[in-house]
Amino acid sequence: MGPLHIASTVKTPEIVFQAEDQRLVLSGRSIPENAVDFYRPVLDWAQSIGSDFKLTVQVQLExxxxxxxxxxxxxxxxxEQSDALEVQWYFDADDEDMLEAGEDYDHIVNVPFKFVEIDPEA
Amino acid sequence: MDIRKRNDSDSCCSMISTDTCPVFSPSKGRWMGLATFDGKPSTSNLDTLLKHLEEVVVQRMEDRRVFRAVIECVQNLERHADPLRTAHFKLMGRSLNGEPRFKIRSLNPVQKGDVSQVERWIQQYTSLQELTVASMDDGALDWRILYRQCLDSGSRTPRGGAGLGWVSLAKAAVTPPQIRIIHAANGPKLFFSVEMACTR
Structure with missing residues (x-):
């Protein structure tokens, strides 16, 4: 599994693969005009994952x-091809729309989702 | 480019608000202009507009639902507007029974070559809306089901979700957005209007 690190900008998230704990983290905001171009290297990276690879995807998008x-x-x-995959979907406790967005993905894809509530006061 | 923030008398004011009052006060339910944009829909202009609107909506109202709608509407200007002609965008607010409401309205010239594509998306959006309404026992439209169908469809464009943005706006809006092509004498224009309530 190769390294992956995309730095954040005002319109795009930081995306980093942490090899030590096999964790892919997306954080920040993702509002590029051309999302297809932005996510292409991430999708290429994901293509190389074997079915037996254990991976946790943390989505912490604003x-x-x-x-x-x-x-x-x-x-x-x-x-989905990875047998040992989990998506951890972070959402602020007062942001029901972000929770709903995660539930929509959970409904569509065959991947276990874990919803992690963030206390905005913490 | 012209970004204006208007006061109660609707006269032109400074570009950025400096007062510390709520964005809009309980004012008999009338819509008040909060920000207006008239200019070329270039990336730099729209980035400036978005930054200004984030200040108006998020930093002062702390409401992400409305700002998410603002993001889609502003980016739609760049996706669908003729880059050489002036686009119009307006954010309005009012207090309805003590609850803040926002209205986003845009009118932008569409390139003639894009009109048929935009009309197809509007037709698709309308058809999906009618089909979904017909399928519901109580006649109510479940926008979330429609959103999931659009999200999972293979249809997309390099810069957009092929109509998914309109459905996502409809899902969060008070009433379904109004979208239509206006065939004006000086060329086709896309009219869009959506009303949003805050999440809290």
């Missing part, structure tokens, strides 16, 4: 546009 939402679905679908 905002994402609909163009990004399609790309996130592509990512989850590519990772």
């Amino acid at each position: 905002y994402f546009n609909t163009s990004s939402s399609k790309c996130l679905l592509d990512l989850f679908k590519r990772l």
